[in-house]
Amino acid sequence: MNFSTKIISWYQQNHRDLPWRNTNDAYKIWLSEIILQQTRVNQGLPYYINFVTAFPTVNDLANADEQEILKLWQGLGYYSRARNLHYTAKFVVENHNGIFPTTYDELLKLKGIGTYTAAAIASFSENEAVAVVDGNVFRVLSRVFNVNYDISLNTTKKYFIELAQKLLSITKPNLHNQAIMEFGALQCVPKNPNCKDCVFNDSCEAYKLKIVSELPVKLKKNKVTKRFLNYILLHDAYGNYIMNKRTENGIWKNLYEFPCVESENEMGEQKLFLHIKEIYNIKNFQYYDALDVLHKLSHQHLNIKFYRIETKETLKNSYTFSELKQLPVPIVLHNFIEKIGK
Numbered sequence: 001m002n003f004s005t006k007i008i009s010w011y012q013q014n015h016r017d018l019p020w021r022n023t024n025d026a027y028k029i030w031l032s033e034i035i036l037q038q039t040r041v042n043q044g045l046p047y048y049i050n051f052v053t054a055f056p057t058v059n060d061l062a063n064a065d066e067q068e069i070l071k072l073w074q075g076l077g078y079y080s081r082a083r084n085l086h087y088t089a090k091f092v093v094e095n096h097n098g099i100f101p102t103t104y105d106e107l108l109k110l111k112g113i114g115t116y117t118a119a120a121i122a123s124f125s126e127n128e129a130v131a132v133v134d135g136n137v138f139r140v141l142s143r144v145f146n147v148n149y150d151i152s153l154n155t156t157k158k159y160f161i162e163l164a165q166k167l168l169s170i171t172k173p174n175l176h177n178q179a180i181m182e183f184g185a186l187q188c189v190p191k192n193p194n195c196k197d198c199v200f201n202d203s204c205e206a207y208k209l210k211i212v213s214e215l216p217v218k219l220k221k222n223k224v225t226k227r228f229l230n231y232i233l234l235h236d237a238y239g240n241y242i243m244n245k246r247t248e249n250g251i252w253k254n255l256y257e258f259p260c261v262e263s264e265n266e267m268g269e270q271k272l273f274l275h276i277k278e279i280y281n282i283k284n285f286q287y288y289d290a291l292d293v294l295h296k297l298s299h300q301h302l303n304i305k306f307y308r309i310e311t312k313e314t315l316k317n318s319y320t321f322s323e324l325k326q327l328p329v330p331i332v333l334h335n336f337i338e339k340i341g342k
Contacts, residue, residue: 003144004176006171011179012198014186016041020048021178024124027058027098033117034081038298040184047076059098061089070255070328077331079252081187084112102126115161120177129173131156131164136184141167141190142216146205152220159251162272228300230267231258231293231333233308233340234285240318242326254326258306272307285311306336 001008016123018041020032031051035044050072055061061069066086073082088110092100101107102125107118115133122128131137138151141163149156169176187198195207206212235241243256261267261275269290275290276282295302318329325337 003167004172006199007179007183008169008172008175009184010187011175014307015178015182018045018187019052026102026121029102029121030113030117031085033120034085034112035076037081037117037211038078039076040180044076051138052282055089057098058089058092058100058323061086062093062098071326074328075331076336077251079255080110082334083254087111088113102128104128104130106242123177126174127174129168129170131161131168131173132177132179132181133161133164133176134184136181136188138165138216139186139190140154140180140188143206144200144204145214146209146211146215146248148217148342150219152218153215162233224299224301226303227264228263229302229304230263231304231306233258234262234271234276234282234313234315235304235309236311236313238314238319240315240322241321241323242315242317243319243324251300252330254328256324256329257333266303267305269307276309282311282313284313289337293332293336302332304332308340337340 003010013169018032020029023029032048035047035051039047051061054068055064064086066083069082069086070079073079076082091110094096101110102122104118104122107113107121108115113121119130119132120132124130136162141147141160142151145163147160147163149159151157151160164180167176191213193212195201195204195212198204198207200206204212206215226325233241242259244259245254245256247254259279261272276285279334289307289308293302293304293306295304321341325341329337
């Protein structure tokens with residue numbers, strides 16, 4: 001039994017029943033793939049359902065307001081995915097008459113779609129014989145065939161793409177691609193896989209050599225930067241808050257936040273109060289308390305401090321508490337807003 005036959009047979013007996021696997025609609029498959037980038041299935045599933053319910057077609061997504069999309073995306077992180085989602089939906093409507101492309105080559109031309117996502121959509125929607133290579137596939141192939149090249153290198157990625165393409169079932173690329181990714185997600189997991197009950201335990205090179213835990217090889221480590229964000233919960237006696245929209249490029253572009261002062265290291269309260277007086281021209285305010293939060297992202301550790309400050313002066317261009325709860329905000333702010341709301 002060859003690799004493809006074996007892994008498809010395993011898949012047919014063990015796969016999870018997920019909604020995007022019960023359709024060949026390229027638009028819905030695309031939605032699922034973008035949502036599941038950097039996201040576990042159990043976390044992404046409710047987001048997928050919410051998006052398909054709110055925007056059943058690519059036309060619905062294209063015509064939506066970006067603020068509505070970002071609010072629905074809230075909590076998934078990597079918000080550029082949501083902005084690219086909106087851009088691509090509008091592009092498909094304007095340039096493809098609202099018909100989502102299904103071929104690998106056409107899909108690669110769309111913003112936010114790389115080689116993996118293009119291969120997934122093309123094979124799942126039209127059964128195009130192009131292999132998918134993601135983190136799960138790297139892990140499975142590196143272990144079964146003992147490939148000890150560094151997966152952070154482009155030359156290694158090219159090698160894995162060629163290997164995956166050679167192994168791909170020509171008649172059932174759809175099933176094969178689903179199978180190898182599911183196998184990596186459920187069976188050939190990163191830590192402590194159950195190798196004794198694996199369908200490849202008689203042929204897996206890493207299992208024979210007892211080096212399963214050492215593969216795949218990834219030498220390059222993400223550099224983590226520290227940032228210090230000081231949020232000012234400035235509100236007046238009527239309970240109106242100042243909220244600003246981030247317009248500069250960054251992880252939270254086009255999301256809303258409380259007035260923020262970013263510093264290179266921890267900022268003293270007196271310096272912050274001086275900033276409030278100068279920038280907001282507010283002299284009559286009362287400081288209540290501060291709350292510290294450490295928010296860890298893949299490349300950044302955000303040291304966040306929330307300062308609760310009330311002024312007797314009426315704030316212009318402000319939001320009521322109910323209004324600000326409707327705005328798309330970073331999840332760390334959403335959690336804080338929920339907390340003070342209680």
